[in-house]
Amino acid sequence: MTVLLDARVPRTLERLLHAWARPEHRGARLQAWLFEDEAARRDGEAVLAGVGIEARLRSAYKPLVHAFLEDLDVGALSAARIRYPVHPAADERRFLLEAYPLAAMLDGVEVTFEPGEGALAYRIRAEHRDGSVSEHLVFAPNRLVSNHLGGTDLCPTGWLEVTRRAGGAPDVDEPIETEIEEVFRKAVAAVASHDWPADEPYCERLSIAVDIAGIERRLPYGDEVMSTREALHEDLYFTLLEGFKHRAGRALDDRRLQPGQIVPDVRAGEGEARVRVAIDRFGAPRDPPRPRQGLSSARQALSLLQVRQELASLPGRRFEGRSREGRPIPGLYRPGSRPPILVTAGQHANETSGVVGALRAAGALLADPAAHLALIPVENPDGYALHGRLCEANPRHMHHAARYTALGNDLEYGPDDPRAEKGARLQALSLSGAQLHVNLHGYPAHEWTRPFTGYLPRGFELWTLPKGFFLILRHHPDWAEQARDLLRRVTERLSAVPGLAAFNRRQRDACTIHAGGAPYSLVRGIPCLIAPDLRSPAPLTLITEFPDETVLGDAFVFAHTAQMETVLAAEAAYADMMGASV
Numbered sequence: 001m002t003v004l005l006d007a008r009v010p011r012t013l014e015r016l017l018h019a020w021a022r023p024e025h026r027g028a029r030l031q032a033w034l035f036e037d038e039a040a041r042r043d044g045e046a047v048l049a050g051v052g053i054e055a056r057l058r059s060a061y062k063p064l065v066h067a068f069l070e071d072l073d074v075g076a077l078s079a080a081r082i083r084y085p086v087h088p089a090a091d092e093r094r095f096l097l098e099a100y101p102l103a104a105m106l107d108g109v110e111v112t113f114e115p116g117e118g119a120l121a122y123r124i125r126a127e128h129r130d131g132s133v134s135e136h137l138v139f140a141p142n143r144l145v146s147n148h149l150g151g152t153d154l155c156p157t158g159w160l161e162v163t164r165r166a167g168g169a170p171d172v173d174e175p176i177e178t179e180i181e182e183v184f185r186k187a188v189a190a191v192a193s194h195d196w197p198a199d200e201p202y203c204e205r206l207s208i209a210v211d212i213a214g215i216e217r218r219l220p221y222g223d224e225v226m227s228t229r230e231a232l233h234e235d236l237y238f239t240l241l242e243g244f245k246h247r248a249g250r251a252l253d254d255r256r257l258q259p260g261q262i263v264p265d266v267r268a269g270e271g272e273a274r275v276r277v278a279i280d281r282f283g284a285p286r287d288p289p290r291p292r293q294g295l296s297s298a299r300q301a302l303s304l305l306q307v308r309q310e311l312a313s314l315p316g317r318r319f320e321g322r323s324r325e326g327r328p329i330p331g332l333y334r335p336g337s338r339p340p341i342l343v344t345a346g347q348h349a350n351e352t353s354g355v356v357g358a359l360r361a362a363g364a365l366l367a368d369p370a371a372h373l374a375l376i377p378v379e380n381p382d383g384y385a386l387h388g389r390l391c392e393a394n395p396r397h398m399h400h401a402a403r404y405t406a407l408g409n410d411l412e413y414g415p416d417d418p419r420a421e422k423g424a425r426l427q428a429l430s431l432s433g434a435q436l437h438v439n440l441h442g443y444p445a446h447e448w449t450r451p452f453t454g455y456l457p458r459g460f461e462l463w464t465l466p467k468g469f470f471l472i473l474r475h476h477p478d479w480a481e482q483a484r485d486l487l488r489r490v491t492e493r494l495s496a497v498p499g500l501a502a503f504n505r506r507q508r509d510a511c512t513i514h515a516g517g518a519p520y521s522l523v524r525g526i527p528c529l530i531a532p533d534l535r536s537p538a539p540l541t542l543i544t545e546f547p548d549e550t551v552l553g554d555a556f557v558f559a560h561t562a563q564m565e566t567v568l569a570a571e572a573a574y575a576d577m578m579g580a581s582v
Contacts (some may be wrong), residue, residue, distance in 0.1 A: 005190035005277040011213060013040060013057075014156055014271070014456075017047050020049060020162070026052035027166055028205035033060040033141045033159040033178045035228045037215045038070060046513070050246035057212040060141050060156050060178065061215055061228055061451060064099045067138045068106070070125065077109045079127040082114035082422045088153040090145055093516050094455055095122070098140075100288075100447055100465055104221040104506075113513065140452045148188055148243045149252075149257070153454035153536060157181060180228060183210055184235060185453045190277045191240055201260040201407055202244065207282040208236055208262075211269030222507070223445040223551055229266045230397040235450040237401045238265040238457065241408070253459055255410035259325075263401050265385065267393050282406070285325050288388035290470040295360050298560065301352035301391075301552045302359075307377050310359045314366055316373070319431065321424030322354040324406035327381040329424040334433045336372035341571055342434040343536065344376045344425060345410050345563075347441065349383030350402040353548035353556060354440025357563025364564070366572060373571075374428035380421055382406035398444050398549045412535070428521045429537050436574045437538040440563050442548035443470070445555070462519060466513040467527055469494075469506030469562050470520070472544035479540055482577060483530060486540060489521060489573035491568065497565050499558065507547065542570050 013036050020030060030053055033080045034041065041057035048055035059066040068074055080101075091097075096113055099122070103111045112447050116123060124136040141159035144152045156176035163171050177185075187208050194204045203396050214228035242252055244259040270523075290303035295310065302310075308330055311400070316334030323329055343361065345354035365371040378384050387402035405421050414422045428434070450457050451505045457464055471490070472573040475483035495501060504525055512518050520527045533541070548559040 001281075004088055004194055004279065005186060005275060007186055007275055009179045009182050009186070009273040009275065012176065013044050014211075016160070016459065017044055020053065021047050021051050023051055024166060024365045027164060028053050028162055029057045029164045031058065031161040033063065033177075034137070035057045035060050036052045037213075040213065044391045047068065047184035059215065060158050062226055063097055063140050064138050065102055065105075065219070067122075067136070068102060068283060072124075072136065074106060074109070075110050076128045076130070077126055077332050078111040078129045079112075081112050081114070081370065083114055083123040084117045085118060085120055085140060087118045087120065087142075087154055089152065090454065091461070094154070095140065095516055096516055097464060099456060101219060101221045101224050103151040103513045104126075104510040105219060111513075115377070117221060120491050136559075141175065147453055149246055155454060156451045167269050169384055174196060177322055180214060180232060181452060182214060183273050183275045184232060187236060187275055187277050188239055188243065189562055191204075192243055196247070198396050200248070200258040202508040203260040203279045204282050205263060205406075206240070206259075206260045207276075208240075208264040210266040210273065212273040213269055213271075216268070221510070223547075223555065225396060225446050225550075227392060227397065228341070228451075229268065229461075230394070231451050233264045233266045233451050234400055234457065235449065235452045237262055238450060239453055242458070243553045245409075248455040255404075255412040255413040258407040258409045261386070261401075265390060265393070279419070285327055285382075285385065285391065287385045288387065288392060289381065292536040293362070294416060295356060296354050299556050301388065303357060303388075304378065304381055307355060307359070311375070311377055311575065314362055314375075316366065317431070319349070319424070321421060321427065321428050322419065323380070323382045323421055327385070329376065329379060329381060329421060331374065331376040331424050331428050333374045333428065334366055334371070336368075337370045338372045338575045339436070340372040340432040341574060342374045342425075342428050342432055343440070344379050344428075344436045344437070345440040346378035346380050348441065349378070349380040349401045350549055351442030352387070352397045353442055353546055353551075354544065354557035355561045356560035357567065358440055359365065360560065362562040364568060371571070372407065372432065374432040374434055375423050376428055379424060380405055380411050395552065396550045398448065415469050426537075433550065435538055436542065436570065437536060437541045438542045438567050439541055440567070440568050441543055442546050442559070444549045445547040445551045465511045465515055466507050466547035467520075468504065468547070469500060469519075470527045471529075471566075472543040472545065473528070473530045474536065474543070475530070476534060476542040477532045477540040480532065483540060485577055486542065486570065486573055487528060487530060489576070490542065490569045491526045491528070493569035493573070494526055494562070494565060497562060500562060502524045510549050540574075542566070
């Protein structure tokens, strides 16, 4: 093991109280914006009030949403007209997206947004049920920060404002670097300054362990949550991945880079923050235990052991790939008289509903001797195991560190090597001759942010907000007509799935308001993207995108039911299209 950084960073709230909760500051008025939860901020206000300082401690993260939760009388509102900042150094939708999911939270309140000026503040015109009107200004503390790519990002930051200081001392109105910003900066700098090997992979595992206070707050809409620790995980992972791409001279959207496994593990702490960055070796594979569940009623991700057992219970020929850490990638092939299809899940291993959906669908299909199926329920077992380990501390976080293989690349973009993870998929296509690949995926069930590199997840802006159950259909150019026909037939069946239309409508409406539009088509209420693409050997690739990352319980059952129904719909539609007898 090589330790690149082991540091403790004082908690900003404690430093603030140490500096200002003094008798000589009595009579001052203090406002500060911090990455702290409401309880900690209120406790800090009480300490300051005890020495005669009028204080208000606010959230630096998603300040508009916090203002409606903490400062405004939402029950008295009938309408809210909000002018959001449009800053030249940020995406024009940045602060509109940062206001999510306010429109959905304020049930019964007419909420409208309109672009404003570059000043970093939201302006609210609130209309009340008694006919009165009030105006509010909500400061959004941000600063320009040099990034790891040689550019600059407009990022949320801490801020301190002090007026009415004793003895005529000058006012204070300035940004302050909070401990979470400092932890992020130190970790990225430690990795950037290390002397990495010239060839990929650069290491087996790069571990970033952080213990830190912060915000973890469920919101009164859907699966939405505000979590600074989850945001730090996301920003550390993708920033370090981008840094390695930049070092290798690759484009940011290149998913072939194999730096090794990058693992930020951000956990709740108290007092000062601690950050430790180290280069580790894999060690013996550890698959976290999970309770055995019935497939149709599974309320969380299955264990890898149960996945293998469920697969072993199905009829067919076995084949197997091997992961970077040495885990098996089991698959199944069962020939039949119907046109063959390939079903896969777990390519991005933090998207877990497709695994259950694939197994449920396979069980139903293989009851018919005519069904012709190849199946790989977990293509990326190393990522799947990592996701399980990270969920032990934070079960409701997205954990995109588990998205790619232990080599650090997106499985689909890996080498066409039978010894790599993609080899199992290539075996399945060769065995079956499938021309339709149903590839089950998911995406975040709540907002995805990267606050320390500009807020929006760079390169994944389309996926920053949940928008319902989404379909992507890729096709070889000469299969365009079949692709449109398949999409029409699949969405017709999915439109009858109980609750799916209402679920999609609710998420789509909230997303459209805060994203400023809808960059996709609707087919029977299902958001869809269809495009020619030659990356897959199969001429038709139907990709599901259910907002499943972080969902548990009934929401998880709903997710894997929709995944199962898509497989069944696609198999039936494809067989009918190709003229097979049923």
